[in-house]
Amino acid sequence: MLDRPPEAAAPPPADAASSSSLATVLCVDDEPNILSSLKRVLRGHGLCVITAGGGAQALSMLEKMPVDLVISDMRMPGMDGAQLLEQVNERWPQIVRILLTGHADMDSTVAAINRGRIFRYLPKPWDEAELISTVRQGLQLQHLERERARLEKLAQAQNAQLQAVNIELEARVAARTAELKDANVRLQRNYLKSIKVFSNLLELRDGTLAGHGRRVAETARDIARKMGLPEEEQRQVFIAGLLHDIGLIGMADKVLGKPVARYTEDELTLYREHCVQGEQSLMALDDMHPMMPIIRSHHERWDGTGFPDRRSGTDIPLGARILAVADAYDDLQNGMVAGTPTSALEARTLMRLARGKQFDPEVLDVFLHITEPERPKVETRLMLGCDALEPDMVLASDLISARGVLMLTAGHRLTPALIRRIREFEQREGGKLELHIRPRGAA
Template sequence: MLCVDDEANILSALRRLFRPAGYRVLCAEGGAAGLATLEEEGGAVDLVISDMRMPVMDGARFLAEVRERWPGIVRILLTGYADIESTIAAINQGQIYRYIAKPWNDAEVVLIVREALERQALVREKLRLEALTARQNEELKVLNAGLEEKVRERTEALRQAHERLKRSFFTSIQVFANLIELRGGNMAGHSRRVADLSRKVAAAMGMDGRQCNDVFLAALLHDIGKIGLPDALLAKPTNKMNGDELGVWRKHPAKGEQVLMALEDLRAAARLIRSHHERHDGQGYPDGLRGEAIPLGARILALVNEYDGHLHGTLTGTRSSADDARRLILQGRGKRYDPAVVDAFLALFGAPPEPPVNELALTPALLSSGMVLARDLISREGVLLLAADYVLDDNLIRQIREYEVAEGTRITLFVRNPEG
């Protein structure tokens, strides 16, 4: 601390008072000397005690100068009772911490100085901590900026890795799908066509992204259960298979599910594969499910799969035009296929056109001997009953009518228009 007074005895008294407390006490006889001492110390003084009445430079002026040049130093004024106006000036100009009236009480002065220095220490610690905090905050900003960049880099790397895994996953699915098609014949490209169209129908029916993806995967892999079937059976239309062959054939949906169930990402698709030969009227396989008991994705896959089969002749051995294939789908509405799925499917293409003018659409009750079939007559199971160009006779018409009654469903036949 620095004690400033023009009276040597006051300085000696202050020195004796504070030395036992362990303080380093500097003394200066007057304001100019006090400023010089502070210059020499580089401002490294914690507290200044100055007398008010001093020649040339009084205490108020001295402390105001100290405040101006070293604002961190605690300032205390010694003053007499008669110096009240000067004291007020010192308070206003020098913004002193406390003033001590002469004559002072030693214990009180020591206590005031100790409290002032403790306060000064707290202020300095506060400033140190604030500076430390500010520095650490800056360091954290730099660190966070670096971390954010690293996170962005890592996120991008993970995204790219995820994309690679996804591509690899779909590539693997394509490989599985191609295994059955590598055996040639009219199966080539079937799975991809069914997958693309099934996904469009699923989206048109409001299924979400994950559900559409499951339908797409199931369509790609719906024939995976056929891998173990003989080539001869794969090449034979279902309407030409005998009972034993149909029994073997109808196991492939369940086998396809079994092959894929171990893969967690394909379990939903595997369930669709199991049910893709179920029928809306409950006469499908392998479980005989009916209506909404069949998963929606499987109902979609069943329709699109048979639509592609009509186009490429895998169901009957005879290829159908797109218009004829859509007419066959429409005929199965409510029987083979879910009406809502049929409607969504046809909405993608528009309703099938009316039969050509050289064809008549008739029920069995309107048939007569000598009429010629314009199109194949297909059963609900996809079995070819009569081929196009077949000439009807009374006996055959009677069998068709009996078949309609036995099946409990309405049959529409297309015959040539003799006036066309």
Template sequence: MLCVDDEPSILSALKRVLRAEDCKVLQAGGGAEAIAVLEQHPVDVVVSDMRMPGMDGAALLAQVRARWPATARILLTGYADMKATVAAINEGQIYRYIHKPWDETELRLTVRQAAERRQLERERDRLQALTSAQNEELKALNTGLEQRVQERTNELRQANDQLRRNYLTSIKIFSSVMELRSGVLAGHGKRCANLARKVAVTMGLPEDEVQDIFVAGLLHDMGFMALPDSIMSKPVGKLTPEELASYQRHPVLGAQAFMALDDHQTVATLIRTHHERFDGTGYPDQLQGTQIPRGARILAVVDTYDDMTHGHLTGASLTEAEARTILQRGRGTQFDPEVVDVFLHITQEVKPKPVRIEPVSTDHLKPGMVLGKDLLSKEGVMLLSAGHVLSADMISRIRKYAMAEGLNLALDIRMPG
């Protein structure tokens, strides 16, 4: 606190009165001296007399307001100085003015309130600064957290995509191994799965349903694993009645293989119903129309088409045009009309220009090359599917495989241009 008065007796009286407020009291004998003190010491409250030679109280407090606006300003004034007091209020924006002679209790209370107000303002400023700093820290933490969440989300998405790819690769491998039982079935599951997926996507089916249809396409003939070789070695059209009855059990047997897999019951249902007919005369449950799951209605069309074009039914392969004609005849009886229409539409689209494919030995394989045809083992098992992009690690595995099997292996690679 700074007390300013040109009379030493007044300064002594002020110091005596304010000693009880437990504060450090500085003194100045005029305005210029008070400015010098303020430049050297932080002061919360200035108590100044009005009438002083040189610089009066109003002028002093106006300067204090301009240079140290946080400092509380109290003016001591007589009743005859009201005009000057009004000027001090207007120019110095004083906190309070006290008439002389002062009441000691009023003076102490006024000074105490001014000091407390300054302390509150200081604490407010401190808290505001602290809040601002904490807000900046929180903003930085939020930014970092959002970045970490995004990074973790990307990692999880990549891991999920990798799991999905591994899952589908495992299904494809199992499908290829399953088809080894009959050379005529090699690649049948993969072709059906790809065609079924195209039909499902064209029909606008949800992604999860499309994947279930694709997996069911790969494994729809799983029930063949339970049939004897005598049945598997014949085209369907050449089976005896007894053999045909056993053959028609394969959708049921295939679906039963999924009994313990909770997440694959939809796939199991598609496998069981893919030989149902739209008119209700199919097997095994004689379902009709929309009673047959949509995915099974799609599989029925693509399965029959592939059977006809690869000789599975009669031993003789039909042309694509002949197979399309037969599908058209079965529209509304054997097959769902909508599925037939979509299938015929997507299979008559303009085919892309032929891709130039050349054999490349394992020694000349490079990362980034694209496989043009399925890579099969000497037993007929599909090792890699067409379209697979070779990585350095995959090339290393292929070379090790060729060396271990004693093969002079060349892969069919899509060539640029």
């Protein structure tokens, strides 16, 4: 039967547990006087007490209202206490279960404890203090379990939120990293283009020097790459190649256009200072510091008879030893050494004779290997006039004007505005410009 609690329940004693002050206890017994006794004791300790006269009625009540603790007698007609508490464990495992049993029912009590996972059993007749203590402990344990479950659920929710935040943060970092990488690539590309244009200014003074810095830089970079130098060192050698003759900018035009073999003693002295002057001219630029030793020493010789410091062997920076080979190769072919231009094959032959004297043997061997003549290859670039240019075409080689001015570097992608400027330049200057264009889809 259901016994409603009084409207104004007596206040709990001072020692009542806070976790049991609002707890609901269901007492199940087929004897009304037992239920009355349980109700009297438990209500006196601030508990809400409901009662049922049997197992079936108790299950029906549990389906309709929340209950924190069930106290059931063992011996009842129909469904006994062991069967009831076993079903309670299966359907409402969070409810604390206590069994009242007599001394004669110990075997059944042990079986009930195992099947129903009973919190505690109490003998009949019970001790009131022990009953209250057992109920309080059961409710406290239940409170701790509920708190643990709440905290676990909260932690799971917070972990899920944190994981979502981390995923979003990683995506943002990845996107920002990609943006910075693209920006850095563009900056490096523009940086090299600026250096190419700057190095070309010196070459404008004499037609024989047109493209010298670029060719030396590309050859030096090929040697460095073949020797397995790190990418950053390859870049340093390339930039040093572009700027290696910057110290010559102060020389008179009549001297600059003569082969070195025809210099007077005074002119030769002035020429030998260009390595130091080139180094000094770059001193204010922090980014150029790694290239300064290469530029200063690119005219040193392996045997120690070079200039400006007469360094020898591996005491010469490796980048300078590489640059010395690349510079000599181009100078021989454009006639700046002896006045008479040589072919690539003749230049290679002359340089081989200077192995171990002027040039580092290892560097020279690598150079000779990568410049070994090959069978002619099928042309993989298109030569087009200005009228045939289209947006998104890519230059296969540098565009140099008839006066030797570097206008665009290889790899530059054409835009409608750029094509318009090229055509306007062609009309102003007269003559026809022809551009080497990469085929569509070519790397």
